[in-house]
Amino acid sequence: MDAEVPAVEVRDCRLLLGLSGGDPVAFELKSFRIEAGEQTALTGPSGCGKSTLLNLVAGLRRPDEGCILVHGTELGGLSSSKLDTFRGATMGFVFQSFNLLENFTALENVLVGMRFGRSHPRSERHARAVSLLERVGLSRRLHSLPGRMSVGERQRVAIARAIANRPALLLADEPTGALDPATAAEVFALIREVCVEEHCALMLVTHDLELAAQLPRQVDCRGLIHHAAGEVAR
């Protein structure tokens, strides 16, 4: 990873969300950046736009104005298929509801992520997937289906899958929201550790201020995001 290039750079983005009482409602995002390898917690109450911000950074939504750069690449300049490829190779996701593929074993979930991320030659994928699952403490659960695993184990699979492609940026949306406090603490620590090991920046959304305080940087989304009503430029 190029340490000089920021992991994320947002430049005055504006996204039309819809209409309210006939007036357009827009989501405005102030400029900010996350440096390479930096671990940042995004906090704020429910509905303030944290997840929308993550989706914009992930390229799952495109802003109507402004631009977003991830690891030096402007997402708006990429075609849809190039954006998919870029996302798979550069970003990893950990969701609150895990979003594992229920028909696939733990090992296969990681392999599916690597298949679409295309970051490793096919011959190396299996060994890396196994070693990552061992790293997150699931060496005995490689061939278990998610439905037969505990919630903590499922989130560990999701973490292994998220970092399998050696992403420059890990996006975590309330990754401990569905876990009990003890498991949440373990998973949170694990996320931090693997990000350091893989030299990966972390952008973590949480409303748990205690967890957020453990990261080197905290950003309150209320100061970053503004919902505006009125004329929206397209």
Add this chain to the structure above:
Amino acid sequence: MNLFRMAWRYLWGRKLVTILTLTGIALGSALICSVLTLHRESESGLLHESSQFDMIVGAKGSPLQIVLSSVYHLDIPTGNIPYSRYEALLKDRRVASAIPIGLGDNYRGFRIVGTDPRLFELKDHYDNSRLLLHVGSGRLFQDDFETVIGSTVARQTGLKLGDTFVGTHGVAVTAGSSEHTNFPYKVVGILADSGTSTDNAVYTTLPSVWRIHDDESAIHARMAGADVNPNQDREVTAVLVRLRVIGLRFMMVPEIQKKTESMAAVPVEEMLRLYKQLLEPMQNVLLAVAGLVVIVSALSITATLYQSAERRRRDLAVMRALGAHPTEIFTLVVMEGLLLTLLGLAAGWLLGHGGLAVASPYLRDSFGVSMAAWTTDPIEWKAFGTVAGCGVLAGLLPAILAYRREPVNDLSAP
């Protein structure tokens, strides 16, 4: 983890629906296999057997009846013709061979055919290196009341070489028919299995048939108080004719019709007519039913895949988030449809052809139809290709919907 394996995982993840859909496709394609194979085998069997003789000369009546009774040993003969008619045909320079047959009795429903030993010297019309009738074990009859029996007759009656039996009056089993107990037949030969109607016949000399019925006529005459005429005119039921030039039949058939008391029928024409009028429409109906089954199966695949894609919206969105191209998602869904269809087709092929292979001995014994049950025709491959195409089309709608869907909303689904 390739797309094929992923598609298989999704199919296996909903076993019951997959098995039910597979069953629908398999039954439809098995029906297609069976109908097409039966169509091919019955058509080629009918044409092969009916083409062995260019012309059949028999008593006036239905030409189809003459053909069915003298070639296929079915139906009642139209009557008899004078032996002199056969002699006249023998002398006709246009005739390559003329074989007389005399019918009148049966053994447990199998017809006893009085004929000339020259029938056993005739070559197969399609393969000159093979005899039309091949004695598989024993020898050809030489004396009266010696018989060569068909392979099905041997199997079903249990008759062996050296066994004797008596014939029953009439060409078919009827209640109260008398047995010719004074004239026992002896089995001296058994025909090799041919898969034709000859498997269902008992062959003996023509004089054997005459002698039994001479005796019967004498008894009837005595009972009626009339004199017995030992020099009564001989008759035959039909004459199987091969011509020197096949086209001569167009001249000879109307000639025999006009100038003699008998008539001539062209077996291949009669059988084709029967086939077109009776069997082909039935087979077309069956094919239409098979087509409907396949269409229903294709709709079922569409519904299954659509439902599956809907249920997997979150999975597909996760794949997009992991870097999957829309084309990969599209391919994955279409591949599921194709995989389902190909598996159904393979099962249907096995079921259809395997079923025919199992039923083959029964079909041979009951209808004299011998079939190459595992042979697959090009038309069958085309039909299968069409079904596979339906499978792909069935997968297209859910695939297009999955391709177009934006993943962002589905990621947050519970």
